[in-house]
Amino acid sequence: MSVKKVAILTSGGDSPGMNAGVRAFVKTALYHHIEAFGIRNGYDGLIQGDIQPMGYDEVANIIQQGGTILGSSRSEEFRTQAGRAKAYQQLESRGIDALVVIGGDGSFKGAEILATEFPALKVIVLPGTIDNDIAGTDYTIGYDTALNTIIDAVDKIRDTANSHHRVFFIEVMGRDTGFLALHSALAAGADDVLIPETHTNLEEVANTIKTQYKGKRSAIIIVAEGDDAGGSGDVVAKMKSLLPKHELRSTVLGHMQRGGKPSYFDRYLATALGAESVLQLLKGNNRIFIGYQDNKIVVHSIADIIDKKREISAEANTLLKHMYNQH
Numbered sequence: 019m020s021v022k023k024v025a026i027l028t029s030g031g032d033s034p035g036m037n038a039g040v041r042a043f044v045k046t047a048l049y050h051h052i053e054a055f056g057i058r059n060g061y062d063g064l065i066q067g068d069i070q071p072m073g074y075d076e077v078a079n080i081i082q083q084g085g086t087i088l089g090s091s092r093s094e095e096f097r098t099q100a101g102r103a104k105a106y107q108q109l110e111s112r113g114i115d116a117l118v119v120i121g122g123d124g125s126f127k128g129a130e131i132l133a134t135e136f137p138a139l140k141v142i143v144l145p146g147t148i149d150n151d152i153a154g155t156d157y158t159i160g161y162d163t164a165l166n167t168i169i170d171a172v173d174k175i176r177d178t179a180n181s182h183h184r185v186f187f188i189e190v191m192g193r194d195t196g197f198l199a200l201h202s203a204l205a206a207g208a209d210d211v212l213i214p215e216t217h218t219n220l221e222e223v224a225n226t227i228k229t230q231y232k233g234k235r236s237a238i239i240i241v242a243e244g245d246d247a248g249g250s251g252d253v254v255a256k257m258k259s260l261l262p263k264h265e266l267r268s269t270v271l272g273h274m275q276r277g278g279k280p281s282y283f284d285r286y287l288a289t290a291l292g293a294e295s296v297l298q299l300l301k302g303n304n305r306i307f308i309g310y311q312d313n314k315i316v317v318h319s320i321a322d323i324i325d326k327k328r329e330i331s332a333e334a335n336t337l338l339k340h341m342y343n344q345h
């Protein structure tokens with residue numbers, strides 16, 4: 019049976035481009051004469067029934083906005099069976115037969131469990147996180163914008179680092195993964211990068227700085243927040259004895275990395291995936307993840323991608339070796 023009423027929510031850390039995804043979902047549903055609903059504040063809003071019909075007016079002038087107009091949450095209640103039962107009842111009582119979730123790996127786990135417990139509900143998930151830590155897609159919505167925000171900030175820090183001849187350790191987001199750190203380091207021309215995927219040896223970092231600082235006016239080291247040596251504050255505290263002659267500083271970029279106008283790429287990616295979610299529902303597909311690989315939309319089952327750890331690509335590994343002597 020074809021879908022008649024479809025709903026969308028955004029969950030986990032917000033990411034630039036989520037609004038473009040919501041807009042494309044709503045516009046594609048309306049094109050096919052399907053009723054579209056927006057759920058506020060992620061799974062918390064779903065449990066509370068904070069659900070509104072979405073028309074053209076609701077998605078006008080949002081494509082350029084960062085954050086998510088729907089709001090997001092990290093919902094403890096949705097982790098419980100009772101919470102998910104309430105969530106399902108909110109959809110069932112409104113006759114909503116499909117749910118699209120834009121979020122990260124945690125949001126996907128929640129969606130898959132909901133789909134298992136309530137098989138009458140169709141569930142589709144789309145990758146929306148600045149972390150790019152999802153298997154089955156080359157890019158997640160928001161990653162490109164966050165990288166551009168980071169490299170812009172690093173360029174600015176480099177100005178003051180050069181003026182004062184300092185070594186800066188700049189912490190970027192990535193609780194468990196170093197994609198933002200590695201790719202921003204490569205594009206910003208950082209001298210070293212510390213990521214959770216490789217063991218960090220601070221003596222080697224100190225040697226790199228000593229060798230490469232000569233003739234240079236500053237050094238920039240990007241630190242993923244989840245690195246095994248700690249965040250940039252911890253690293254600077256530990257590095258002081260290893261680099262007693264250098265002036266060290268720590269800067270945490272923090273949540274500014276999640277905000278801002280989405281880039282072209284994030285708007286396009288979110289538009290393509292948001293529209294495709296409705297087309298997949300019309301085809302009768304369920305419990306799927308829609309991603310983007312090799313410049314094409316791809317579909318995987320949610321179960322196939324949720325427990326897979328995304329690996330650093332062979333290409334990025336080659337650069338890690340040659341730019342940073344890390345293997």
Ligand SMILES: Nc1ncnc2c1ncn2[C@@H]1O[C@H](COP(=O)(O)OP(=O)(O)OP(=O)(O)O)[C@@H](O)[C@H]1O
Nearest residue numbers: 030031092093096097121122123124125127128147
């Ligand atoms: N195992 C689980 N069972 C049920 N719900 C879950 C589970 N894991 C996560 N969720 C739900 O998904 C929400 C979002 O997950 P999480 O906070 O890990 O963010 P995310 O989607 O991975 O995004 P990001 O990492 O980009 O911030 C959680 O707050 C919770 O409500």
Ligand SMILES: O=P(O)(O)OC[C@H]1O[C@](O)(CO)[C@@H](O)[C@@H]1O
Nearest residue numbers: 030031032147148149191192193
């Ligand atoms: O402050 P919050 O919302 O818990 O988010 C922090 C986390 O969210 C992420 O940015 C993902 O959105 C992680 O990299 C980071 O650790």
Ligand SMILES: [Mg+2]
Nearest residue numbers: 030122123124
């Ligand atoms: Mg996550």
